[in-house]
Amino acid sequence: MYILYYMKERSPKYKIKKAKINNARGIELLSNIIGSGTKKDKELARSIFKTFNGNFLNATTKELLKIKGLNKDKVNRVIASIELGKRLFQKRNGNGLSTFVKEKAVQYSLFGPLYGERQNVPLEYIDRIIPVKRYTPPSGYFYIQQRRYIGNKFALIDFIKNIIRENIGEYKSVCDIFAGTGVVGYYLNKKNVRIISNELLYSNYLALYAFLSPEPYDEKKIKEIIKYLNGLRPTEDNYVSENFGDRYFIMENARKIGAIREEIEKLDLSLKEKAILITSLLYAMDKVANTVGHYDAYREKMDMTKPLYLLVPYIEQKKNGDNEIYNLDANQLIRKIECDILYIDPPYNSRQYSDAYHLLENIARWEKPELYGKAKKFDRSKLKSQYNLKSAPQSFRDLIENANCKHILFSYNNMGNKGNQRSNARISDEEIINILSSRGEVTIFERKFKPFTTGRSKIENHTERIFWCEVKR
């Protein structure tokens, strides 16, 4: 078993574009790399710049160690940042740095570690290039990751891709069996790769179907309907305004949500078209909800007054080839499928996703059930996940025993007993290793991570781990 440390990937490429490159900025950055940007660190940074006449791109460990105040640890950080800068440049500009970029590369090289953990990292495991495209959809569209969802792994996509590239190589099929928002399957999707994406919640299933199913659809028709739905101005109350108006949404938005959902139900649509329109509505609702990111409760003070506005999901249909989308319990589906890579990302603790996202589920299903309590939830007893219960280890064992795949990648954080009672992990590390080892050798990849939580538990030293099992037995 090995533990490898990865640096935290942010989007330096994006930031680099905006940053002003000058010596003062360079000194500031360097002082943050070697220390924490204190006056003393800045003095040291200045003396490094001076020693190398402002360009230490080819500085060696030996030369740096000669500078008073620089110890091995600090020198390693500087060397790592230089190395990283060179790589970024080689990737962007091909091999060999031009004269123009050479000088700037020093400063560029300094950015990397600012966004990373300051520790000794094997450089071959670093890949911090995140295409800017992922953050800025074309006008009128939204990306799959543009919603708030507890435990979503968008920030880990490059970490996961790295693990695959370094250890698994080419793949022909991936099953994202607890898909949530679906971002992992979406970003591992390629033209000749089959993505099997599955979710217990119907609201998520519809989004997966919209973004990943191969069913053809007419985008022009979708755009026209969205335009029409955006133009609705209902004045009468409906199921949504009566139950959620002045609570989760301002009255105007609540009426509009109800009217749009009712209209979608009436239109003559294929499953793909219906999934796209409902997904558009659910993402738009998320943008105007008077909540902290989930629907366990609404905020007492209503200060979310933005009008609801539907956008078009950014779907890469050409890549969807023979993808398969399911709305099943993972333990049921596992018995029916086979794949190269099985990505498993179950809930970690006692908190049911059907509680946190009841409102979206309610709108997606549109059965207009009776609602209970202040939070206005419907009866979710049929949507409870085994993975939030004490019996989670048994379910996990059953899942692994029945997996028909070449590789298993299992995401599970290390919250252990650090948070409050609700945050405690349901499956212990011993159980995970024990269960996975029954199918092959296990390697753990670990990285510090700032999770999307909703503020109640203060968790320090949070690390996100991915267990890789190469299936042999």
Ligand SMILES: C[S@@+](CC[C@H](N)C(=O)[O-])C[C@H]1O[C@@H](n2cnc3c(N)ncnc32)[C@H](O)[C@@H]1O
């Ligand atoms: C940690 S989240 C997954 C997040 C996802 N990887 C993402 O990036 O958005 C776990 C998901 O598993 C789903 N889930 C829970 N129990 C399930 C089960 N038995 N079968 C399928 N999905 C389940 C939950 O609804 C939730 O969306």
